[in-house]
Amino acid sequence: MFQYTVTSDAAMQNVGAKIGQLVEPGSVIFLKGDLGAGKTTxxxxxxxxxxxxxxxxxPTFTLIREYTSGRIPLYHMDVYRLENGGGDELGLExxxxxxxxxxxxxPQFIESEWPADYLQITINKVAADDNQRQLVFKPQGQQYENLVAQLAVAL
Ligand SMILES: Nc1ncnc2c1ncn2[C@@H]1O[C@H](COP(=O)(O)OP(=O)(O)O)[C@@H](O)[C@H]1O
Ligand SMILES: [Mg+2]
Structure with a gap:
Protein backbone atom coordinates (compact mmCIF):
# COMPACT_ATOMS: atom_id res chain seq x y z
CA MET A 1 0.00 0.00 0.00
CA PHE A 2 1.26 3.46 -0.94
CA GLN A 3 -0.07 6.78 0.35
CA TYR A 4 0.39 10.26 -1.01
CA THR A 5 -1.05 13.63 -0.01
CA VAL A 6 -1.87 16.48 -2.40
CA THR A 7 -2.81 20.03 -1.47
CA SER A 8 -4.36 21.35 -4.69
CA ASP A 9 -6.57 20.48 -7.65
CA ALA A 10 -3.50 20.80 -9.92
CA ALA A 11 -1.48 18.38 -7.78
CA MET A 12 -4.32 15.88 -7.98
CA GLN A 13 -4.36 16.21 -11.77
CA ASN A 14 -0.61 15.64 -11.74
CA VAL A 15 -1.06 12.32 -9.94
CA GLY A 16 -3.64 11.35 -12.57
CA ALA A 17 -1.21 12.39 -15.31
CA LYS A 18 1.61 10.29 -13.87
CA ILE A 19 -0.70 7.28 -13.87
CA GLY A 20 -1.83 8.15 -17.39
CA GLN A 21 1.78 7.65 -18.49
CA LEU A 22 1.91 4.20 -16.88
CA VAL A 23 -1.40 2.62 -17.93
CA GLU A 24 -1.75 0.08 -20.72
CA PRO A 25 -4.64 -1.29 -22.78
CA GLY A 26 -6.89 -3.17 -20.34
CA SER A 27 -5.78 -1.24 -17.24
CA VAL A 28 -8.54 -0.79 -14.65
CA ILE A 29 -8.46 2.04 -12.11
CA PHE A 30 -11.06 2.21 -9.34
CA LEU A 31 -11.61 5.57 -7.64
CA LYS A 32 -13.25 5.60 -4.23
CA GLY A 33 -14.08 8.71 -2.24
CA ASP A 34 -17.03 10.91 -1.33
CA LEU A 35 -18.74 13.40 -3.61
CA GLY A 36 -16.25 16.21 -4.22
CA ALA A 37 -13.24 14.13 -3.18
CA GLY A 38 -11.56 14.70 -6.54
CA LYS A 39 -12.24 11.54 -8.56
CA THR A 40 -13.19 13.40 -11.72
CA THR A 41 -10.36 15.89 -11.19
CA PRO A 59 -20.39 10.79 -16.59
CA THR A 60 -22.85 10.89 -13.70
CA PHE A 61 -25.93 10.66 -15.91
CA THR A 62 -24.51 8.78 -18.87
CA LEU A 63 -22.62 6.27 -16.66
CA ILE A 64 -19.88 5.87 -19.28
CA ARG A 65 -18.05 8.33 -21.51
CA GLU A 66 -15.54 7.11 -24.06
CA TYR A 67 -12.63 9.22 -25.30
CA THR A 68 -10.76 7.80 -28.27
CA SER A 69 -8.44 10.61 -29.36
CA GLY A 70 -5.54 9.74 -27.06
CA ARG A 71 -2.66 7.26 -26.94
CA ILE A 72 -5.16 4.61 -25.87
CA PRO A 73 -8.93 4.94 -25.35
CA LEU A 74 -10.26 6.15 -22.00
CA TYR A 75 -13.48 4.66 -20.64
CA HIS A 76 -14.58 6.98 -17.84
CA MET A 77 -17.40 5.60 -15.72
CA ASP A 78 -19.35 6.95 -12.78
CA VAL A 79 -21.63 4.19 -11.53
CA TYR A 80 -23.04 6.03 -8.53
CA ARG A 81 -26.52 5.68 -10.02
CA LEU A 82 -26.16 1.89 -9.83
CA GLU A 83 -26.17 1.89 -6.04
CA ASN A 84 -29.23 -0.36 -6.20
CA GLY A 85 -27.74 -2.72 -8.79
CA GLY A 86 -27.95 -3.10 -12.56
CA GLY A 87 -24.24 -3.12 -13.24
CA ASP A 88 -24.49 -6.57 -14.79
CA GLU A 89 -26.31 -5.01 -17.78
CA LEU A 90 -23.55 -2.59 -18.74
CA GLY A 91 -21.21 -5.09 -20.39
CA LEU A 92 -18.39 -3.93 -18.15
CA GLU A 93 -16.30 -7.00 -18.82
CA PRO A 107 -16.69 1.01 -8.04
CA GLN A 108 -18.22 -0.39 -4.84
CA PHE A 109 -21.60 -0.36 -6.65
CA ILE A 110 -20.39 -2.84 -9.29
CA GLU A 111 -18.33 -5.06 -7.03
CA SER A 112 -19.75 -8.27 -8.54
CA GLU A 113 -18.31 -7.17 -11.92
CA TRP A 114 -14.75 -6.50 -10.71
CA PRO A 115 -11.91 -8.11 -12.63
CA ALA A 116 -9.25 -10.11 -10.75
CA ASP A 117 -6.63 -7.36 -11.03
CA TYR A 118 -7.05 -3.59 -10.69
CA LEU A 119 -5.67 -0.52 -8.98
CA GLN A 120 -7.91 0.92 -6.28
CA ILE A 121 -7.31 4.51 -5.22
CA THR A 122 -9.19 5.90 -2.23
CA ILE A 123 -9.31 9.68 -1.96
CA ASN A 124 -9.90 11.06 1.52
CA LYS A 125 -10.64 14.67 2.35
CA VAL A 126 -8.55 16.03 5.19
CA ALA A 127 -10.96 17.99 7.34
CA ALA A 128 -8.64 20.80 8.34
CA ASP A 129 -7.84 21.91 4.78
CA ASP A 130 -10.36 22.33 1.93
CA ASN A 131 -7.75 21.58 -0.72
CA GLN A 132 -5.90 18.72 0.88
CA ARG A 133 -6.54 15.11 -0.10
CA GLN A 134 -4.92 11.89 1.03
CA LEU A 135 -4.65 9.18 -1.63
CA VAL A 136 -4.37 5.54 -0.65
CA PHE A 137 -3.23 3.19 -3.44
CA LYS A 138 -4.15 -0.45 -3.18
CA PRO A 139 -2.89 -2.52 -6.12
CA GLN A 140 -4.39 -5.93 -6.80
CA GLY A 141 -2.14 -8.11 -8.97
CA GLN A 142 1.48 -7.93 -10.09
CA GLN A 143 0.88 -5.49 -12.96
CA TYR A 144 -0.58 -2.92 -10.58
CA GLU A 145 2.04 -3.49 -7.90
CA ASN A 146 4.61 -2.63 -10.55
CA LEU A 147 2.60 0.42 -11.59
CA VAL A 148 2.42 1.76 -8.03
CA ALA A 149 6.15 1.13 -7.52
CA GLN A 150 6.85 3.20 -10.65
CA LEU A 151 4.40 5.87 -9.55
CA ALA A 152 6.09 6.19 -6.15
CA VAL A 153 9.37 6.92 -7.95
CA ALA A 154 7.75 9.37 -10.40
CA LEU A 155 5.92 11.48 -7.81
N1 LIG B 1 -6.47 18.55 -3.75
C1 LIG B 1 -7.58 18.49 -4.50
N2 LIG B 1 -7.80 17.41 -5.28
C2 LIG B 1 -8.92 17.33 -6.03
N3 LIG B 1 -9.88 18.25 -6.08
C3 LIG B 1 -9.72 19.34 -5.32
C4 LIG B 1 -8.57 19.51 -4.50
N4 LIG B 1 -8.67 20.69 -3.85
C5 LIG B 1 -9.83 21.22 -4.25
N5 LIG B 1 -10.48 20.44 -5.13
C6 LIG B 1 -11.79 20.71 -5.74
O1 LIG B 1 -12.70 19.74 -5.27
C7 LIG B 1 -13.64 19.42 -6.32
C8 LIG B 1 -13.56 17.96 -6.64
O2 LIG B 1 -14.58 17.65 -7.53
P1 LIG B 1 -14.62 16.34 -8.42
O3 LIG B 1 -13.27 16.04 -8.97
O4 LIG B 1 -15.74 16.47 -9.36
O5 LIG B 1 -14.95 15.24 -7.28
P2 LIG B 1 -15.66 13.81 -7.40
O6 LIG B 1 -15.53 13.36 -8.82
O7 LIG B 1 -14.88 12.95 -6.43
O8 LIG B 1 -17.08 14.00 -6.95
C9 LIG B 1 -13.26 20.29 -7.51
O9 LIG B 1 -14.04 21.46 -7.47
C10 LIG B 1 -11.79 20.60 -7.26
O10 LIG B 1 -11.36 21.79 -7.86
MG1 LIG C 1 -16.95 12.64 -10.18
Whole structure:
Protein backbone atom coordinates (compact mmCIF):
# COMPACT_ATOMS: atom_id res chain seq x y z
CA MET A 1 0.00 0.00 0.00
CA PHE A 2 1.26 3.46 -0.94
CA GLN A 3 -0.07 6.78 0.35
CA TYR A 4 0.39 10.26 -1.01
CA THR A 5 -1.05 13.63 -0.01
CA VAL A 6 -1.87 16.48 -2.40
CA THR A 7 -2.81 20.03 -1.47
CA SER A 8 -4.36 21.35 -4.69
CA ASP A 9 -6.57 20.48 -7.65
CA ALA A 10 -3.50 20.80 -9.92
CA ALA A 11 -1.48 18.38 -7.78
CA MET A 12 -4.32 15.88 -7.98
CA GLN A 13 -4.36 16.21 -11.77
CA ASN A 14 -0.61 15.64 -11.74
CA VAL A 15 -1.06 12.32 -9.94
CA GLY A 16 -3.64 11.35 -12.57
CA ALA A 17 -1.21 12.39 -15.31
CA LYS A 18 1.61 10.29 -13.87
CA ILE A 19 -0.70 7.28 -13.87
CA GLY A 20 -1.83 8.15 -17.39
CA GLN A 21 1.78 7.65 -18.49
CA LEU A 22 1.91 4.20 -16.88
CA VAL A 23 -1.40 2.62 -17.93
CA GLU A 24 -1.75 0.08 -20.72
CA PRO A 25 -4.64 -1.29 -22.78
CA GLY A 26 -6.89 -3.17 -20.34
CA SER A 27 -5.78 -1.24 -17.24
CA VAL A 28 -8.54 -0.79 -14.65
CA ILE A 29 -8.46 2.04 -12.11
CA PHE A 30 -11.06 2.21 -9.34
CA LEU A 31 -11.61 5.57 -7.64
CA LYS A 32 -13.25 5.60 -4.23
CA GLY A 33 -14.08 8.71 -2.24
CA ASP A 34 -17.03 10.91 -1.33
CA LEU A 35 -18.74 13.40 -3.61
CA GLY A 36 -16.25 16.21 -4.22
CA ALA A 37 -13.24 14.13 -3.18
CA GLY A 38 -11.56 14.70 -6.54
CA LYS A 39 -12.24 11.54 -8.56
CA THR A 40 -13.19 13.40 -11.72
CA THR A 41 -10.36 15.89 -11.19
CA UNK A 42 -7.91 12.98 -11.06
CA UNK A 43 -9.42 11.59 -14.28
CA UNK A 44 -8.92 14.93 -16.06
CA UNK A 45 -5.20 14.72 -15.36
CA UNK A 46 -5.06 11.13 -16.54
CA UNK A 47 -6.90 12.07 -19.77
CA UNK A 48 -4.47 14.91 -20.44
CA UNK A 49 -1.51 12.55 -20.13
CA UNK A 50 -3.13 10.22 -22.65
CA UNK A 51 -3.27 13.13 -25.08
CA UNK A 52 -7.03 13.57 -24.92
CA UNK A 53 -7.92 17.14 -25.82
CA UNK A 54 -11.65 17.01 -25.12
CA UNK A 55 -13.03 18.40 -21.88
CA UNK A 56 -13.58 15.51 -19.49
CA UNK A 57 -17.03 15.88 -18.00
CA UNK A 58 -18.47 13.79 -15.18
CA PRO A 59 -20.39 10.79 -16.59
CA THR A 60 -22.85 10.89 -13.70
CA PHE A 61 -25.93 10.66 -15.91
CA THR A 62 -24.51 8.78 -18.87
CA LEU A 63 -22.62 6.27 -16.66
CA ILE A 64 -19.88 5.87 -19.28
CA ARG A 65 -18.05 8.33 -21.51
CA GLU A 66 -15.54 7.11 -24.06
CA TYR A 67 -12.63 9.22 -25.30
CA THR A 68 -10.76 7.80 -28.27
CA SER A 69 -8.44 10.61 -29.36
CA GLY A 70 -5.54 9.74 -27.06
CA ARG A 71 -2.66 7.26 -26.94
CA ILE A 72 -5.16 4.61 -25.87
CA PRO A 73 -8.93 4.94 -25.35
CA LEU A 74 -10.26 6.15 -22.00
CA TYR A 75 -13.48 4.66 -20.64
CA HIS A 76 -14.58 6.98 -17.84
CA MET A 77 -17.40 5.60 -15.72
CA ASP A 78 -19.35 6.95 -12.78
CA VAL A 79 -21.63 4.19 -11.53
CA TYR A 80 -23.04 6.03 -8.53
CA ARG A 81 -26.52 5.68 -10.02
CA LEU A 82 -26.16 1.89 -9.83
CA GLU A 83 -26.17 1.89 -6.04
CA ASN A 84 -29.23 -0.36 -6.20
CA GLY A 85 -27.74 -2.72 -8.79
CA GLY A 86 -27.95 -3.10 -12.56
CA GLY A 87 -24.24 -3.12 -13.24
CA ASP A 88 -24.49 -6.57 -14.79
CA GLU A 89 -26.31 -5.01 -17.78
CA LEU A 90 -23.55 -2.59 -18.74
CA GLY A 91 -21.21 -5.09 -20.39
CA LEU A 92 -18.39 -3.93 -18.15
CA GLU A 93 -16.30 -7.00 -18.82
CA UNK A 94 -15.82 -5.85 -22.41
CA UNK A 95 -14.56 -2.49 -21.21
CA UNK A 96 -12.25 -4.02 -18.62
CA UNK A 97 -10.82 -6.46 -21.16
CA UNK A 98 -10.84 -3.89 -23.96
CA UNK A 99 -8.11 -1.89 -25.62
CA UNK A 100 -8.53 1.15 -23.40
CA UNK A 101 -8.03 2.16 -19.79
CA UNK A 102 -11.13 2.01 -17.60
CA UNK A 103 -11.47 4.56 -14.81
CA UNK A 104 -14.43 3.86 -12.52
CA UNK A 105 -15.86 6.25 -9.93
CA UNK A 106 -17.92 4.56 -7.18
CA PRO A 107 -16.69 1.01 -8.04
CA GLN A 108 -18.22 -0.39 -4.84
CA PHE A 109 -21.60 -0.36 -6.65
CA ILE A 110 -20.39 -2.84 -9.29
CA GLU A 111 -18.33 -5.06 -7.03
CA SER A 112 -19.75 -8.27 -8.54
CA GLU A 113 -18.31 -7.17 -11.92
CA TRP A 114 -14.75 -6.50 -10.71
CA PRO A 115 -11.91 -8.11 -12.63
CA ALA A 116 -9.25 -10.11 -10.75
CA ASP A 117 -6.63 -7.36 -11.03
CA TYR A 118 -7.05 -3.59 -10.69
CA LEU A 119 -5.67 -0.52 -8.98
CA GLN A 120 -7.91 0.92 -6.28
CA ILE A 121 -7.31 4.51 -5.22
CA THR A 122 -9.19 5.90 -2.23
CA ILE A 123 -9.31 9.68 -1.96
CA ASN A 124 -9.90 11.06 1.52
CA LYS A 125 -10.64 14.67 2.35
CA VAL A 126 -8.55 16.03 5.19
CA ALA A 127 -10.96 17.99 7.34
CA ALA A 128 -8.64 20.80 8.34
CA ASP A 129 -7.84 21.91 4.78
CA ASP A 130 -10.36 22.33 1.93
CA ASN A 131 -7.75 21.58 -0.72
CA GLN A 132 -5.90 18.72 0.88
CA ARG A 133 -6.54 15.11 -0.10
CA GLN A 134 -4.92 11.89 1.03
CA LEU A 135 -4.65 9.18 -1.63
CA VAL A 136 -4.37 5.54 -0.65
CA PHE A 137 -3.23 3.19 -3.44
CA LYS A 138 -4.15 -0.45 -3.18
CA PRO A 139 -2.89 -2.52 -6.12
CA GLN A 140 -4.39 -5.93 -6.80
CA GLY A 141 -2.14 -8.11 -8.97
CA GLN A 142 1.48 -7.93 -10.09
CA GLN A 143 0.88 -5.49 -12.96
CA TYR A 144 -0.58 -2.92 -10.58
CA GLU A 145 2.04 -3.49 -7.90
CA ASN A 146 4.61 -2.63 -10.55
CA LEU A 147 2.60 0.42 -11.59
CA VAL A 148 2.42 1.76 -8.03
CA ALA A 149 6.15 1.13 -7.52
CA GLN A 150 6.85 3.20 -10.65
CA LEU A 151 4.40 5.87 -9.55
CA ALA A 152 6.09 6.19 -6.15
CA VAL A 153 9.37 6.92 -7.95
CA ALA A 154 7.75 9.37 -10.40
CA LEU A 155 5.92 11.48 -7.81
N1 LIG B 1 -6.47 18.55 -3.75
C1 LIG B 1 -7.58 18.49 -4.50
N2 LIG B 1 -7.80 17.41 -5.28
C2 LIG B 1 -8.92 17.33 -6.03
N3 LIG B 1 -9.88 18.25 -6.08
C3 LIG B 1 -9.72 19.34 -5.32
C4 LIG B 1 -8.57 19.51 -4.50
N4 LIG B 1 -8.67 20.69 -3.85
C5 LIG B 1 -9.83 21.22 -4.25
N5 LIG B 1 -10.48 20.44 -5.13
C6 LIG B 1 -11.79 20.71 -5.74
O1 LIG B 1 -12.70 19.74 -5.27
C7 LIG B 1 -13.64 19.42 -6.32
C8 LIG B 1 -13.56 17.96 -6.64
O2 LIG B 1 -14.58 17.65 -7.53
P1 LIG B 1 -14.62 16.34 -8.42
O3 LIG B 1 -13.27 16.04 -8.97
O4 LIG B 1 -15.74 16.47 -9.36
O5 LIG B 1 -14.95 15.24 -7.28
P2 LIG B 1 -15.66 13.81 -7.40
O6 LIG B 1 -15.53 13.36 -8.82
O7 LIG B 1 -14.88 12.95 -6.43
O8 LIG B 1 -17.08 14.00 -6.95
C9 LIG B 1 -13.26 20.29 -7.51
O9 LIG B 1 -14.04 21.46 -7.47
C10 LIG B 1 -11.79 20.60 -7.26
O10 LIG B 1 -11.36 21.79 -7.86
MG1 LIG C 1 -16.95 12.64 -10.18
Missing amino acids: FTKGLATALGIQQYVKS EYFNGTGVSVVEW
